[in-house]
Amino acid sequence: MEEQCAREALVKAGIRLIDAGLIARTWGNVSCRLDADRFVITPSGRDYNSLSPDDMVPVRIDDLSWDGDTKPSSEKGVHAEIYAARPWVNFIIHTHQINASAVSAAGLSSIDAALDLTELSSTIPCAAYGLPGTKTLRKNVLSALESTRGHAIIMSHHGAVCFGRDEQAAFSAARDLETAARRFACDRYLDGRADAKQCDAGDLDDEMRRRAVEILSANSHVARADLEARYASYANSERAPEGMVLTEAGSRVEIAPDAPDSALTREQRLHRSVYAKNPRIRCIVHAADPDVIAVSRAGITMRPLLDDFAQIVGTRMRTISDAAGRAASALTSSSAVLLAGNGALCCAANADDAHAIRMIVEKNCRAYLWGALLGGAVPLKHLDCRLMRIVYLKKYSKQIKVPAR
Ligand SMILES: [Zn+2]
Missing domain, CATH: 3.40.225.10 (Class II aldolase/adducin N-terminal domain)
Structure with a gap:
């Protein structure tokens, strides 16, 4: 041409x-x-x-x-x-x-x-x-x-x-x-009995997720009682010059830095603890895609199955049962964490990057679920993941523009 x-x-x-x-x-x-x-x-x-x-x-x-x-x-x-x-x-x-x-x-x-x-x-x-x-x-x-x-x-x-x-x-x-x-x-x-139209329409998706979670749960490190949905709604948020701003069910909620814990919802307390512990985090996206929710119910530590997860999210993603304090600590070494039964928090220095992390978490979750049905997904080697993560962070640190606090 x-x-x-x-x-x-x-x-x-x-x-x-x-x-x-x-x-x-x-x-x-x-x-x-x-x-x-x-x-x-x-x-x-x-x-x-x-x-x-x-x-x-x-x-x-x-x-x-x-x-x-x-x-x-x-x-x-x-x-x-x-x-x-x-x-x-x-x-x-x-x-x-x-x-x-x-x-x-x-x-x-x-x-x-x-x-x-x-x-x-x-x-x-x-x-x-x-x-x-x-x-x-x-x-x-x-x-x-x-x-x-x-x-x-x-x-x-x-x-x-x-x-x-x-x-x-x-x-x-x-x-x-x-x-x-x-x-x-x-x-x-379905052991070879699936109908193409049924598959294409996504009719089997929920059933497949349930079965995959049963299989993955064999490696659960979280007590069954802790794997329940606990949040009234899932929110995204941004760090603000004073406190933080959450978007919850379509509405904007400003939280002042001195608001007492008793005045906040469980989700708001969770976001506040993440910002307090991690100065580099300026944006949080709560991933609640059905695949992410499903994997968060398995109570596992997710390893990278895909290159881009190792690069952009990290070498592992834990499931945290007691959300607030422990999730904030887990986010010091990873860009995302699974909340037992409640999806995942994806965190970055800006909204674009937090959404990119969400997309990659969603994909790695689907790979875990389908992998379970296909005989077990095989995680990447830890050393390869560390190498990719280091190379990515080096490249990323040259590109990223972090807004002044
Ligand atoms: Zn590629």
């Missing part, structure tokens, strides 16, 4: 993928082939909504060298492997999409797909794990590619890469992969 057209196509594809919920924030990347030797790819660490054609980076397939001052995506090597091995591929999308990511942590070598998902082969391979940006990851994706004629590969503990002759084919593959991953989990839950 002519270079300017390719750059414009990438801008449009990024917006389309965001709108479809297949990528978010700066995660994932998209590329388009220019000719036999080069492709153009989205830059590293940039929000898709802020990208212009000039931000895209041409990269050579043979040595990954690039032109200009903008750094290309760190997964350019995975794209290069696919362009080199599949001369007919002109468009590649790498996503961290939720359903494909959720099945990617179950230690499977492949998942089955139905024939009506036309961009996929009947078996979708799961590439073995490799740390992000490494040669091992490239090699593992290439070897999965050699085993399929379809247009999608699941990347273990990470996400997916989907490709095709053009943008539409790659986009359809990514969308079909979400459907296939969900159907696969449903079908395993």
Whole structure:
């Protein structure tokens, strides 16, 4: 494709993928082939909504060298492997999409797909794990590619890469992969008797969550009586120059620093204790998605099943039974904590980052639930998680703008 057209196509594809919920924030990347030797790819660490054609980076397939001052995506090597091995591929999308990511942590070598998902082969391979940006990851994706004629590969503990002759084919593959991953989990839950329509409509979701929580609860470290819902409503909040401001059930509540505990709700006391103990936290999002609520009822310590959880949330996420004081302490070493029976608190220096943490917590929770139904999710190695966390925090500390207190 002519270079300017390719750059414009990438801008449009990024917006389309965001709108479809297949990528978010700066995660994932998209590329388009220019000719036999080069492709153009989205830059590293940039929000898709802020990208212009000039931000895209041409990269050579043979040595990954690039032109200009903008750094290309760190997964350019995975794209290069696919362009080199599949001369007919002109468009590649790498996503961290939720359903494909959720099945990617179950230690499977492949998942089955139905024939009506036309961009996929009947078996979708799961590439073995490799740390992000490494040669091992490239090699593992290439070897999965050699085993399929379809247009999608699941990347273990990470996400997916989907490709095709053009943008539409790659986009359809990514969308079909979400459907296939969900159907696969449903079908395993029902021992091969699931109906595709029933799976696609989400009819089995509640039942599957209940069963998964029963399985996960075998490792519970929280007393059963402590796993009940305790909050009248779930709130988000921000630290204010004086005290804090909560958004509860759509209304804004200002809490002065000297308000007595007896005047506050349980949720308000919880938020106040988090701010008091953690000066770096300026925003709290209470994650209450059904998957998060379900995992919070299992009473487990959650380990990273996915790379982005290790990077952005931390190396573990505990379930705290006695919420206020202990949750505040747990948040000194992690960006999120599960509250027994009551979802999770996701905390950051600003609202955008707290919501990003919420999305990643939701995804790791789905991976735990589906993993339980698929024979048990396999956590990432602790040392790999620590390494990813350190690298992420180093990068993040250069980017973050913390408002003055
Ligand atoms: Zn990725």
